[in-house]
Amino acid sequence: MNLAIDFPPISHAVEWPIIFGGDVLGVNKVVLLMWLSVIVVFAFFFVASRKQELIPAGVQNVAESTVDFIRNGIILQTMGEEGLFYTPFLLMMFSFIFVCNIWEVIPVAQMPVNARIALPMFMALLVYVMYHFVGIKGQGLGGYLKSSLVPPGVPKAILPLLVFIELITMLITKPLSLCVRLFANMFAGHLLLITFSIISATLFAIQWQIVILPFSAFLLIALTGFEVLVAFLQAFIFTILTAVYIGQSMHPEH
Amino acid sequence: MLSVLAQAASSTPDITPGLTAIGRGIVYGGAAIGPGIGIGLVVGNAISSMSRQPESAGMVRTTMFLGIAFTEALALFGFVLAFIISG
Numbered sequence: 001m002n003l004a005i006d007f008p009p010i011s012h013a014v015e016w017p018i019i020f021g022g023d024v025l026g027v028n029k030v031v032l033l034m035w036l037s038v039i040v041v042f043a044f045f046f047v048a049s050r051k052q053e054l055i056p057a058g059v060q061n062v063a064e065s066t067v068d069f070i071r072n073g074i075i076l077q078t079m080g081e082e083g084l085f086y087t088p089f090l091l092m093m094f095s096f097i098f099v100c101n102i103w104e105v106i107p108v109a110q111m112p113v114n115a116r117i118a119l120p121m122f123m124a125l126l127v128y129v130m131y132h133f134v135g136i137k138g139q140g141l142g143g144y145l146k147s148s149l150v151p152p153g154v155p156k157a158i159l160p161l162l163v164f165i166e167l168i169t170m171l172i173t174k175p176l177s178l179c180v181r182l183f184a185n186m187f188a189g190h191l192l193l194i195t196f197s198i199i200s201a202t203l204f205a206i207q208w209q210i211v212i213l214p215f216s217a218f219l220l221i222a223l224t225g226f227e228v229l230v231a232f233l234q235a236f237i238f239t240i241l242t243a244v245y246i247g248q249s250m251h252p253e254h
Numbered sequence: 255m256l257s258v259l260a261q262a263a264s265s266t267p268d269i270t271p272g273l274t275a276i277g278r279g280i281v282y283g284g285a286a287i288g289p290g291i292g293i294g295l296v297v298g299n300a301i302s303s304m305s306r307q308p309e310s311a312g313m314v315r316t317t318m319f320l321g322i323a324f325t326e327a328l329a330l331f332g333f334v335l336a337f338i339i340s341g
Contacts, residue, residue: 073316077312180334181327184330184333188333233319236319237319237320237322240316240320241320
């Protein structure tokens with residue numbers, strides 16, 4: 001009896017062969033899933049808003065509670081009334097990230113789009129450009145730099161150090177952590193599911209009854225449920241951080 | 255016995271993959287210590303403030319997720335760095 005378990009190298013777990021297209025702009029499964037998420041999000045809100053009724057039911061109900069969640073749970077909590085202008089942007093961002101993440105647990109697909117760094121990186125860059133733009137537009141270049149770099153009520157002696165730290169935070173840490181957080185969470189979840197699937201499959205191949213032995217099969221089921229939670233939570237956190245960053249640029253801290 | 259030892263000494267195996275694996279383990283393990291404590295503090299204090307003032311639970315929950323997200327970022331940097339390290 002051979003108990004050796006073959007774990008694939010990381011590159012096998014997340015790299016997919018190119019289906020069509022060239023070397024640089026090749027389209028593989030991840031890109032197809034991303035396009036599919038765009039279609040799913042669009043179709044969901046299109047169907048929900050086509051026949052609007054006073055008492056929402058079915059799809060319209062889900063869509064309205066999503067909008068309500070973004071409005072009351074994210075924007076009013078972090079940006080206040082003036083932030084309501086950004087509701088469509090944040091709603092689309094939340095829905096898109098959630099659909100991209102939820103592919104992780106859907107059979108046949110089983111690959112979170114955000115487990116490749118391209119999409120999180122692009123969205124983090126979008127947010128990065130956006131909050132600088134909002135800040136410069138709202139407060140002017142000097143005012144924006146002053147309000148974001150110089151914390152009020154700080155002794156003169158340590159001011160240069162703090163300005164330096166704030167500069168690093170503003171230019172590097174914020175977008176980097178936004179991008180890496182989403183990417184690493186989905187990547188880690190994907191690897192976790194792969195690990196337990198492989199353990200379960202190996203045990204099943206040896207003798208099908210012992211698949212329950214070290215609880216790997218139960219853990220696989222439990223972790224699938226946990227990954228649904230993580231997919232939701234990461235979409236929520238990405239959206240709320242976007243809201244916080246834009247809110248900080250809109251009105252300076254006092 | 256001596257011949258076996260001589261043979262072992264003459265053939266130096268490649269220890270780079272093993273050292274890489276150890277390095278990855280240390281990087282991620284070290285990066286997980288601080289955020290583990292930090293997230294524990296954040297959530298613990300959020301729970302105690304929620305139980306003291308249940309009417310402010312919504313605001314506390316939002317802030318708690320923000321705090322978790324900022325703290326967790328450090329652990330995730332370590333996670334990504336562990337994969338970037340190559341032998």
